[in-house]
Amino acid sequence: MNTATTAITTDHFVTSIGGMTCSACAARVEKSLGRATGIQSATVNFATEKADVLFDPTVTDVNAISSVVIKAGFTVADERFSFAIGGMTCSACATRVEKVLRKLPGVLEANVNIALERADVTAISGQLDRSTLRTAVEKAGYEARFGAAERDSADAQHQAKEQAQLRRESIALLFSAVLTLPLVGQMIAMIAGLNFHLEPWVELALATPVQFLIGARFYRSAYKALQARAGNMDVLVAMGTSTAYAYSLYLFITLGNAARGQLYFEASAVIITLVLLGKFMEARAKRGTTAAIRQLMDLRPETAHVERDGKELELSVVDVANGDLVVIRPGERIPVDGEVAEGRSEVDESLITGESLPVDKQIGDAVTGGAINGTGLIKVIATAVGEDSTLSGSSVWSKTPRRARRRFRDW
Numbered sequence: 040m041n042t043a044t045t046a047i048t049t050d051h052f053v054t055s056i057g058g059m060t061c062s063a064c065a066a067r068v069e070k071s072l073g074r075a076t077g078i079q080s081a082t083v084n085f086a087t088e089k090a091d092v093l094f095d096p097t098v099t100d101v102n103a104i105s106s107v108v109i110k111a112g113f114t115v116a117d118e119r120f121s122f123a124i125g126g127m128t129c130s131a132c133a134t135r136v137e138k139v140l141r142k143l144p145g146v147l148e149a150n151v152n153i154a155l156e157r158a159d160v161t162a163i164s165g166q167l168d169r170s171t172l173r174t175a176v177e178k179a180g181y182e183a184r185f186g187a188a189e190r191d192s193a194d195a196q197h198q199a200k201e202q203a204q205l206r207r208e209s210i211a212l213l214f215s216a217v218l219t220l221p222l223v224g225q226m227i228a229m230i231a232g233l234n235f236h237l238e239p240w241v242e243l244a245l246a247t248p249v250q251f252l253i254g255a256r257f258y259r260s261a262y263k264a265l266q267a268r269a270g271n272m273d274v275l276v277a278m279g280t281s282t283a284y285a286y287s288l289y290l291f292i293t294l295g296n297a298a299r300g301q302l303y304f305e306a307s308a309v310i311i312t313l314v315l316l317g318k319f320m321e322a323r324a325k326r327g328t329t330a331a332i333r334q335l336m337d338l339r340p341e342t343a344h345v346e347r348d349g350k351e352l353e354l355s356v357v358d359v360a361n362g363d364l365v366v367i368r369p370g371e372r373i374p375v376d377g378e379v380a381e382g383r384s385e386v387d388e389s390l391i392t393g394e395s396l397p398v399d400k401q402i403g404d405a406v407t408g409g410a411i412n413g414t415g416l417i418k419v420i421a422t423a424v425g426e427d428s429t430l431s432g433s434s435v436w437s438k439t440p441r442r443a444r445r446r447f448r449d450w
Contacts, residue, residue, distance in 0.1 A: 048095055048096055048097055049079060049093055049094070049095065050093070050094055050095070050096040051091075051092070051093060052090075052091075052092040052093075052094060052101050052104055052166075053089060053090070053091050053092070053165055054089065054090055054092075054101075054104075054105070054108075054115055054116060054163055054164055054165055054166075055088055055089055055090075055115070055116030055164050055165075056068055056083065056088050056089065056090050056108060056113050056114070056115065056116070057088070057113060057114035057115070057116055058112065058113040058114050058260070058263070059083075059085055059088060059113060060260060060271055060272055060273055060318075061085065061271050061272040061273075062085045063270060063271040063272065064085065064113070064264070064271045065083040065084065065085040066083070067111060067112075067264070067271070068081075068083045068090060068108060068111050068113055069081050069082065069083040069090075071107055071108070071110070071111040072090065072092060072104065072107055072108070075099065075103075075104070075107045076098060076099060077094050077095045077097075077098030077099030077103075078092055078093070078094045078095075078099065078104065078107075079093045079094060079095065080092070080093045081093075090108065092104055100144060101144055101145045101163055101166055102144075102145065102147075102163070105163055112260075112263030112264060112266055113263075115163055115164070116163075116164040117147060117161050117162060117163055117164055118161075118162060118163075118164045118165075118167075119159065119160065119161050119162075120158075120159070120160040120162070120167065120169065120172060121157060121158070121159050121160075122157070122158055122169070122172065122183050122184060122185045123156055123157055123158075123183070123184040124136060124151065124156055124157065124158050124176060124181050124182065124183055124184070125156065125181060125182035125183075125184060126180065126181040126182050127151075127153055127156060127181060129153070130153050132153065132181070133151040133152070133153040134151075135179055136151045136158060136176060136179055136181055137149050137150065137151045137158075139175050139176065139178070139179045140158065140160055140172070140175060140176070143162070143167060143171065143172070143175055144166060145162045145163040145166025145167055146160060146161070146162045146166075146167065147161045147162055147163065148160070148161040149161075158172075158176075158183070160172065168357055169183075169185045169355075169357045170357045170358055173185070173358075185355070185357075201326055204322065205319075205322055205323065205326060208315070208318065208319045208322050209319060211253050211315060212312070212315045212316060212319050214248075214253060215249050215253045215308070215311060215312045215315055216312055218245045218246075218248060218249050218253075218308065219245070219249060219305070219308040219309055219311075219312045221237060221241075221245060222237070222242060222245055222246065222304060222305035222308050222309070223305060223309060225237050225305070226305055236299050236300045238296070238299065239291045239295070239296060239298050239299055239302060240291075242287070242302055242304040242305070243287075243288070243291055243304065245304070245308065246284060246287075246304035246305070246307060246308045249307070249308040249311050249312065250280060250281075250284050250307055250308070250311065253311060253315070254276075254277075254280065254311045256273075257273045257276045257277045257280075257311070257314075258277050260273035260274075261273045261274040261276075261277040261278075276310065276311070276314055279307075279310060280306075280307035280310050280311055281307075283303040283304070283306045283307040283310075284303075284304065284307045286303060287302040287303045287304045287307075290302060339356065339372070339374060339408050339409050340356065340371070340372045340374045341355065341356060342354065342355060342356065342374070343355075343356050343359050343365050343374035343375065344365065344366040344367070344368075345359060345363045345364065345365055345366070346363075346364040346365075346366060346418070347363070347364075351366060356374050356375065356424070357424075359374065359375055359421055359424050360421065360424065361421055361422060361423070361424060362420065362421060363420070363421045364380060364418055364419070364420060364421075365377060365418065365419045365420075365421055366416070366418050367412045367416070367417050367418070367419060368412070368416055369384070369412060369413065369414050369415060369416060370411070370412065370413075371411075371412050372409060372410070372411055372412070373386070373406050373407065373408050373409065373410045373411075373412060373419065374408055375408045375419070375421045375422075375423065375424045376405070376406070376407055376408050376421070376422055376423035376424070377405070377406055377408075377419035377420050377421045377422050377423070378403065378404070378405055378406070378419065378420050378422055379400050379401060379402050379403065379404050379405075379406060379417050379418070379419055380402065380418050380419060380420045381402065381417065381418035382402075382415055382416050382417035382418055383399075383400065383401045383402070383415050383417065384399075384400055384412055384413045384414060384415030384416070384417045385397035385398060385399050385400065385413035385414070385415070386398050386400050386406055386410045386411065386412055386413060387410060387411040387413065388407060388410040390409065390410075391407055391409055391410060392407075397413055400417065405422075406419055408423075
């Protein structure tokens with residue numbers, strides 16, 4: 040009896056999720072992804088704000104998966120590429136390049152300017168790299184030219200965006216604290232035994248901006264969560280503070296000045312201010328972590344010496360493929376993860392592993408991209424490049440055992 044075996048095709052998708060405020064949000068995204076057609080498994084981590092999805096590419100794709108996340112009330116991180124295109128002679132050429140770029144998996148938008156001879160591509164974060172874009176453009180009969188300026192510009196934009204977000208958080212926290220301080224003052228006076236109360240209309244004037252202007256973010260997030268039939272921390276904050284505010288407003292309308300000392304406006308304002316303080320501290324900590332990771336990524340060199348067809352070529356790191364033979368001279372940084380194929384040397388991995396002494400490397404030993412080669416010339420077979428390398432944050436997470444990732448997320 041012959042047994043027919045059906046091969047199951049599986050693809051891997053890791054992306055950043057925006058808009059999550061607590062572990063309940065991560066669970067909601069994970070639940071939504073788990074119900075979607077074609078998705079075999081999904082793990083969402085709140086700490087790293089990433090979703091790790093295994094799916095069947097014959098049934099769904101990364102764009103459809105991103106739509107599931109967006110319908111759940113969150114956002115999928117995107118990244119932008121700007122690069123020069125050579126060989127275009129008319130607007131028809133630009134249209135042709137646009138069509139080629141828009142057909143690439145994960146591309147959200149692609150625009151080609153014939154006058155500037157430049158392409159601007161927006162894609163789902165982690166789904167495209169410069170090598171893929173260059174190959175697509177070259178197959179269309181044109182030339183894609185990337186430079187360090189493009190990368191530096193993207194990094195500068197990202198850092199500026201982070202700085203602006205942190206500045207907005209600090210301003211909102213400052214205004215909230217200033218408006219809440221008089222309300223807290225009367226609470227302290229009551230604890231000290233002093234008969235001091237603000238006028239009801241003063242409490243209302245102080246608490247209203249905190250509740251509905253500064254606290255608007257909680258209402259927006261709560262609305263999205265309820266739309267997805269789920270709950271999160273923002274739902275609790277919105278419900279609790281709204282109840283205290285609404286009850287105090289009712290007393291003020293019905294009793295007027297007689298409601299003095301019976302209002303709870305300070306409770307709603309203090310809760311919002313404290314939650315904002317927590318989010319501001321979280322944003323600062325996350326920004327510091329991101330800066331440390333960015334410095335680690337800067338360890339990887341921009342170019343690599345690769346032997347192909349008996350010739351040594353100097354290529355951009357993004358153009359190095361798995362299996363390429365990379366030549367690393369004394370004192371150079373290792374551009375990719377790989378295995379020593381020829382030569383012997385000692386490698387300084389202190390900035391990656393924390394090991395203070397150089398480690399001896401010989402044929403068959405593994406080396407890590409970003410480490411510094413010592414006094415010997417070695418040739419390395421590339422085994423992990425680009426997003427698969429050790430210095431890539433997404434790959435470190437994706438290679439963690441699934442059970443360990445789930446435990447870390449729950450923690």
